[in-house]
Amino acid sequence: xxxxxxxxxxxxxxxxxxxxxxxxxxxxxxxxxxxxxxxxxxxxxxxxxxxxxxxxxxxxxxxxxxxxxxxxxxxxxxxxxxxxxxxxxxxxxxxxxxxxxxxxxxxxxxxxxxxxxxxxxxxxxxxxxxxxxxxxxxxxxxxxxxxxxxxxxxxxxxxxxxxxxxxxxxxxxxxxxxxxxxxxxxxxxxxxxxxxxxxxxxxxxxxxxxxxxxxxxxxxxxxxxxxxxxxxxxxxxxxxxxxxxxxxxxxxxxxxxxxxxxxxxxxxxxxxxxxxxxxxxxxxxxxxxxxxxxxxxxxxxxxxx
Numbered sequence: 407x408x409x410x411x412x413x414x415x416x417x418x419x420x421x422x423x424x425x426x427x428x429x430x431x432x433x434x435x436x437x438x439x440x441x442x443x444x445x446x447x448x449x450x451x452x453x454x455x456x457x458x459x460x461x462x463x464x465x466x467x468x469x470x471x472x473x474x475x476x477x478x479x480x481x482x483x484x485x486x487x488x489x490x491x492x493x494x495x496x497x498x499x500x501x502x503x504x505x506x507x508x509x510x511x512x513x514x515x516x517x518x519x520x521x522x523x524x525x526x527x528x529x530x531x532x533x534x535x536x537x538x539x540x541x542x543x544x545x546x547x548x549x550x551x552x553x554x555x556x557x558x559x560x561x562x563x564x565x566x567x568x569x570x571x572x573x574x575x576x577x578x579x580x581x582x583x584x585x586x587x588x589x590x591x592x593x594x595x596x597x598x599x600x601x602x603x604x605x606x607x608x609x610x611x612x613x614x615x616x617x618x619x620x621x622x623x624x625x626x627x628x629x630x631x632x633x634x635x636x637x638x639x640x641x642x643x644x645x646x647x648x649x650x651x652x653x654x655x656x657x658x659x660x661x662x663x664x665x666x667x668x669x670x671x672x673x674x675x676x677x678x679x680x681x682x683x684x685x686x687x688x689x690x691x692x693x694x695x696x697x698x699x700x701x702x703x704x705x706x707x708x709x710x711x
Contacts, residue, residue, distance in 0.1 A: 433472035466494035469503035491522035517548035532569035535578035568595035589678040592633035
């Protein structure tokens, strides 16, 4: 009942055979089937139990790279949706299949996933702490302040579950750094005005880091990347980590940033505005200035574009 009919004719088991080949990761059989017109007609047909999807979705969700490449080579729709409005890229990100993610992005997959899905590839990668996948998504133009349609509840307050917030509360410091490097808003990490109107008192990323005891490293990064240090409501609890972070924040309030740091923030803000944040390494400036703009003080320890 869940099998769909192709506009080009009735499905007499072609979809099932295509899915079986993908399920078994038999790329040679799959290529042989798709060399025949009667099978190619069903390359984008959704079928199967549970969550009906296309053969490409199955390949992406199981990490079967060879089958995925065969399907793409034969014209599979790269951003086809399943019944949950998830794209093949989204399922590959969820499964942490970096090679499939790269293949789909190379084939032109939308790095933001589907607008009809409550989640997105960037949100998923940030929550799961998959820094390499996150970097590839952002390199291919994914929105760093990914639109979140779902509110989370923390400390009796509703907050926007943006990628920066998720990477912090789940303890993924590397993802937190990467998001900031690619221009994530260090204050609210949300650009959806409709969502903001549903929150009576929006919480900053800084405040949520303090509430969750994320540690001084997160607070220092937010300060370095230009967070407004006067926005958070300071709530001092017993956590030693939080007290260290609060002390750092209070110190920053009493000592304005150096002119050099303010210049870096101004340049990065302009690059973000013109959607050129990923082009820093292409700027015709000395390497030492490039390193400064991407906070690369020690190449062996830092994350770069």
